[in-house]
Amino acid sequence: MERRTQSRPTGLFLFLCAAMLVLAMVSEQPWAAGARGYAKGLLAPLETAMTAASGRLGAITAGFGDNAALRARNQKLVDENAALRRQIAELQAAGQDNTALRQALDLQQAYGHATVAAGVIGRGPDGFSLTLEIDRGTADGVRPGMVVASGAGLVGRVREAGPHSAIVQTLADPQSRVSGYLVASGLEGTIFGGPGDLEMQINPRFGATPAVGEWVLTSGVGGGYPRGLVIAQVASISRDDAATADGARLAWVNDPAALTVVLVITDFTAS
Amino acid sequence: MTRVAAGLVILLAALMQVTWAPQLTVLGAFPNLVLVLVVVITWTRGQRAGLVSACGGGLLLDLTAPGPLGAHALALLAAAYLVGFWVRNVDPAQLVHAVIATAACTAVYSLVLIGADNLLDLPMPPLDVAAQLAVTAAAYNAILVVPALLLGRRRRVRPA
Numbered sequence: 334m335e336r337r338t339q340s341r342p343t344g345l346f347l348f349l350c351a352a353m354l355v356l357a358m359v360s361e362q363p364w365a366a367g368a369r370g371y372a373k374g375l376l377a378p379l380e381t382a383m384t385a386a387s388g389r390l391g392a393i394t395a396g397f398g399d400n401a402a403l404r405a406r407n408q409k410l411v412d413e414n415a416a417l418r419r420q421i422a423e424l425q426a427a428g429q430d431n432t433a434l435r436q437a438l439d440l441q442q443a444y445g446h447a448t449v450a451a452g453v454i455g456r457g458p459d460g461f462s463l464t465l466e467i468d469r470g471t472a473d474g475v476r477p478g479m480v481v482a483s484g485a486g487l488v489g490r491v492r493e494a495g496p497h498s499a500i501v502q503t504l505a506d507p508q509s510r511v512s513g514y515l516v517a518s519g520l521e522g523t524i525f526g527g528p529g530d531l532e533m534q535i536n537p538r539f540g541a542t543p544a545v546g547e548w549v550l551t552s553g554v555g556g557g558y559p560r561g562l563v564i565a566q567v568a569s570i571s572r573d574d575a576a577t578a579d580g581a582r583l584a585w586v587n588d589p590a591a592l593t594v595v596l597v598i599t600d601f602t603a604s
Numbered sequence: 605m606t607r608v609a610a611g612l613v614i615l616l617a618a619l620m621q622v623t624w625a626p627q628l629t630v631l632g633a634f635p636n637l638v639l640v641l642v643v644v645i646t647w648t649r650g651q652r653a654g655l656v657s658a659c660g661g662g663l664l665l666d667l668t669a670p671g672p673l674g675a676h677a678l679a680l681l682a683a684a685y686l687v688g689f690w691v692r693n694v695d696p697a698q699l700v701h702a703v704i705a706t707a708a709c710t711a712v713y714s715l716v717l718i719g720a721d722n723l724l725d726l727p728m729p730p731l732d733v734a735a736q737l738a739v740t741a742a743a744y745n746a747i748l749v750v751p752a753l754l755l756g757r758r759r760r761v762r763p764a
Contacts, residue, residue, distance in 0.1 A: 342652045346685045349659050350678060357674035361724055369673065376619070376667045383623040456626040458618075458665040458676060460633045460737040461717060461729055466622070466668060492670045500670045507729030527632075527733060590627050 370495030374470065377498035380455040381468060415485035418563075418586060446559065448482075448596040449473055454498070456589070463506040463526070463589060465489070469597060470497045480598045486563030486586040487511070487551060488595050490603075499597075503589050504531060504564070512554035513564050515547045521554065524564060524583065531565055531583040543570050549583055556604030610645070614657055617641045618664035632733075633740035638665055639713055640748050642684050643706050644756040647696060651688025658684035671726050679716040683709035699750055706749040707742040714738035 360369050451473075455466035469475045471494050481488040481501045489503040502509060509526030513533065520543055522535040535543055547567045553560030565583035572579050617637040625634045638661040646654025662677025669676060690705040714734065721728045728734070 342655060342688075343685075345652060345655055346681060349655060349681050353659070353662070353674035353678040353681065355674075357672040357678065357720065357724060360674065361672035372673065373667050376664065379615075379619055380623055380668070383619045387624055455622040455668055458621055458638075458669050459636060459714075459717070460629075460741060461714070461721075461734065462670055464670055500668075502670065507733045508727040590629060 366493075370471070370493065372495075373493065373500070374495035374498045377454060377466070377468065377495075380466060381452075384452075384454050412484060415483075415586065418485065418566075446598040447600040448598055449475060451475070451499075451595055451597055453592050453595060457500075462508070463503050464492065465501040465503055465589065465592065465595070467499050467501060467595060467597070468497065470495045470499050472496045474599050475499050475597050476599075478603050480558055480562070480601055480603070481595050482562055482598060483587055483592060483595050486565075487558065488587055488589075488592065490557075491597065501595070504585060504587075505589050511558060511564065512552045513549045514552040515543055515549055515567065517547045518543050521552050522578070522581075524549065530568060531585050533565075533567075533581040533583050535579040535581055537578060543567060543579055543581060545570060558603070559598070559601045610653075610657065611660065614638065614641060614661045615664060618661055618668070621665070622668045630744065631736070631740045633737050633744055635744050635748050636710065636713070636741060637748075638662070639680060639683060639710060640706065640745055640752050642680055643687050643702065643709060643745075643749055644752045646684050646687040647691050647702055647705075647753060648756045651684065651691075654684040654688055655681060671721070672724060675717060675720040675724070678720055679713045682716045683713040686712050699753065702749055702753050703746045707746040710742040710745045711738055714741065 359365055449469055451467035451469035453465050454468050457464035465481075465488070467475075467481075475491055475494050477491050477494050477499075479491045481491060487504060489501050489506070489509065491499050492502040493500045504511065504524070504526050506526045509524075511524045512521065513524045514521040515535070518541045520535050520538055520541050522533050525532045525534070533549065545567050549564045549567065551558040551560055551562040551564060563586055565585045567581050568584045569582045570579060571581070617640075621635070621637045625637055628634050642654055642658045642661060645657045658680035659677050662680040663673065665676035665680075666673040686709045687705050690701065690708070694701040696702075714737070718728055718734055720726075729737070
């Protein structure tokens, strides 16, 4: 009996591997997207409950230190600070573009797009794909490819959507690419996601120099994102005489681990 | 532990991995609780139980991840198979073997996950970033497996 339990279950391993490979190939097919979306929504209620429990646990922990009110006030100030930072960047951009100032306190008006608010109920299971799971799906008008933002700025893009949940690929995902521009210098470039800070490859232009502290907004180049969404602030710049482009390390305006509510922009279609 | 209880523990680990664990991110990596649980099950209950739990836990993770179903299950199966092979050839009482096995199977898990993405023509992170994430996750999981294994052994002994 002992020998039997200790025997090498290579057959079981090979069978399960083959089954998972077939499942992966079948579920990847476009005609299986609907069923896959339904399947991926199965865990959403449990994730919502778990996230809520996590919030309550945090509140209880705060209660032990008798600082729940301070935490709430601090969170409010953090939110206000993020909104003000976005407002500053947008005002700078508005001046640069000579466009009308946008009303930043009303997010929908500020973005100038129709949005659907969604709660964050989960995150990707590993660091290779930094994603968020939200509690809105196709039943709420959310579709794959839609752009997602927060009060502070750009978050990412909807990658998959089920009836009542969707998966958002964030800018922190190493696979993310966004076209952006620096507000003060007007330089453009491509922003790459990463496990740490975002990186930007800046296309050089005669007479223009990037500076630390500049705001970076979406440029709209390529049609993947609407122009004018706040992405990040330049934290440092690296210049290499041999290279054809400058590099910049960016401080993203969003912290994916702290995001609890996002806005899905429903009236912008990526071209 | 009954099969139902084991299933519930794996479900809880998967839910914690996608809701709580990302708050413990270090250098882009966070604990893979399902993988740690699979290592503990394989180490204490045998390779067959480990493979079954890897398949179930992997499918649960697939439900929360972008891309096709089965990729995480495949990666966890490879990890469980490696741990099963490891535990048969060393003294399982020594925790250091479990630590090394966990680090190694995290590397295999990462490799299979990236390989599956490549096979299915899905976007992949740059290799240097992937390597950094894999090394950090390996260290993270290797540290976590010690208390998890001690807990698993206590539960294993208690019914007797």
